[in-house]
Amino acid sequence: MGNITQTIQAVPLNHYILFCAIIFAIGVTGVLIRRNAIVIFMSVELMLNAVNLLLAAFSVYKGDASGQVFVFFVMALAAAEVAVGLAIIVMIYRNTNSTDINVLNRLKW
Amino acid sequence: MNNYLWLIPILPLAGFLINGLGRNVLSKGVIGTIGSLVILASFCLSVSAFAQINSTGQPINVTYFTWIKVGVFNIPFAFLVDQLSAIMLLIITGVGFLIHLYSTGYMSHDKGFGKYFAYLNLFVFFMLLLVLGSNFVVMFIGWEGVGLCSYLLIGFWFTSGDYADAAKKAFVMNRIGDLGFLIAIFLLIHFFNSASYADIFPKVRGLQGPHVALGITLISMLLFVGATGKSAQIPLFTWLPDAMAGPTPVSALIHAATMVTAGIYMIARANVIFSMSPVTMHVIAIVGLATALLAALIALTQTDIKKVLAYSTVSQLGYMFLGLGVGAYTGAFFHVITHAFFKALLFLGAGSVIHAMSNEQDIRKMGGLRTKLPITFATMLMGTIAISGIPPFSGFFSKDEILAHTFESSHTMYVLGVIGAMLTSFYMFRMLFLTFSGSFRGTHEQEHHLHESPWSITVPLIVLAILSVVGGFINVPHIMGGNHWLQNWLEPVFKLSEPLLAHTETEPSTEWLLMGISVGAAFIALFYAYVKYIKNKHVPVADTEERPLLANLSYHKFYIDELYDFLIRKPLDALSVFFYKVVDKMGIDGLVNGLGNGTVESSKGLRLLQAGNVGFYIFMMVIGIIAILFYRLKF
């Protein structure tokens, strides 16, 4: 156990932030370049996870367990979101036979 | 002490409130009684005030409360009754009461009876305030108030558009004059730090120096502008003839006897200021004379009985201003008194005629009313003789005094004044002959309806006729064995300006000559009118027929209304239209609507972004987040 934790001893907090920012930006890019609703969803999950990891890192850095409890709550929320979101996608697919978000162009003036 | 003084204006105000609030509840008899009795009570109180001044010789000055106080500057709400205002009080309440009494008969069939009496009482209240105020500001309250009541009463039958327009015209014209008066008051307050007569006049008297003369001239000119508005002088006189749209008693009370003399009262009150400025005095004399002549010339061809009297009023007011301008303050005021008597009488007589003729006012359709309306005829005859300046009736004395003083200052003016007197005599007798002599020219129905008016109308006529006959004896000149009672009575009021006026004593023989000339002129005019309208039975032509050029000019009032229209109203209208169409519609509305339309148009453009493309929405969201982060980063 101790060995494992030693491996991060010399990692600066900034690197965690950088790493999580990169993952987050990848998630955003994914949302922007894909049209498949499910893949967009997955990109959102990527973003969520980036934030989760950053929360955990801050929690360790500060020595405060609240951050990790937050991660737990975020996961619960993500689960709920995915359940509802996928249900919506299934509904859309039933109605339009496609998961292309550009089909959903009713959302205009 | 003089506790009753405040009752004089309060009583008519109470009458106004009772009649105004109870106009739909009280019966016509009750309203008429209240309306007349409050004026009668004021009259009795005025008589007692007059008697008190007569016995003590001291003015009554009562301060009721401090009205406006700023630092050392103080305007009290105070009344002053001196020799001048005492006489004005008697005229206003006395003639006012007679006209109220007359109105109970004349207006008895009118639906707005209660409203009418409320307005009339309110008018008397304001007029009394104007006369009683011991400073210019209180005078100005009354000044504005009578303007308001004049507006209300001229437009009393406001259902007719012309009448409402006449009321508006009167109001606007008066406002122009009032502005001059108001500025003059401000200047007086600025220079003398007070608005009270008792403070200002001695200070004015003590001033010296060239720049002082300029300031005094400015103030007196502005005061005169105020007076021209109220007293219908050139250039602000055209409202008065139009004011005949109101009921006839209103014309008698407001536009002949009382309100229009407010300007003369004001100048007589502020005589010191005017006497200090010879320039203004000249201007007043010239304007007065010009007005007297112009109005007399217009009156020569008018065919509406009330219009003739209206122009006659303007003309007589012109004489009063002429008197003021040549320094005959007493003479001018004397003429105010006598004019109040005979002009009220003439108007009321005309009202009686109109009443008998079932609201016909055109003298071309009258004639031969002498037998049908004997009392009216007799009283109007006296009034006409009085106004024409034939001795020993009242008008002769007052007009003669003005003309005598005019002769002292300028012979040219005197000649013109006599010509005016001639014209006066002619058009008044013309009106009288056309109305009362010859044969009846109206419809058969009107003839059938002719009758003498009830006592409530004839009694005031008789009283006023007596006053018109004997009114002149209060100021009989020395050469006739009189004692100049009025001049002695008013002396304390004018004593400050007495040394400023260069009076040259005229020889008694000259005075007799002047009287002879004016009486002769009056008789010549009378004779010419007699020949033309009774001997030759001449009747003014109908509107459709051609007139000679001069008669046409006179008939159309020298096109002064049209001139004002062209010079003032049209440019103002054009300016208004310019402001409305260009500045407001295009400029301001354009800006406002442009903002609205711009929003709408840019929204139309922007909504094309909302193509329903979800991907694009998300993209924009990310751009927004980047922008926010970037913004936070910068600061």
Place this chain on the structure above:
Amino acid sequence: MSTFYVIAFLSIVFALLVIFAKNPVHSVLYLILTFFTFTIHYILLNAQFLAIVNFIVYMGAIMVLFLFVMMLLNLNKDTEPGKHYLAKIAGVVAGGCLLVTIIASVKALGASQPVILTNPDLGLVKNLGKVLFGEFLLPFEVSSVLLLSAMVGAVLLAKKEKATV
């Protein structure tokens, strides 16, 4: 230390593969791999409870749900709608801009301390349980309502509507 960088590199690679894979099914599989690397990160931070939860909930439940929906809708490479390449470039640029902005913000903070685990028991189940059921008891209970409502919603949404006659 180097372990962290290796794993981070792997995470980034897999995440990129997730968004660039043509086939949605492949995307899901890469996502599972990404989450696996994340689990390793949690273990490196000695956040054992989170590692387990991440493993079970995310990789187990959520990803299976994704896969299940994929198969249900029969999505594959052919059904994937293509986006205009300009839009793709714009998306990448925007993501890059976001990244640059965030990094710049972090740079503005200056150098930082290394992450040191002062309390090894921090992320253990026992410790977290004490915090969760002490300080965060109410949010925990509320989240149960959230989950219930999400479940009801999902069922309602996914249920086939009866054909109205």
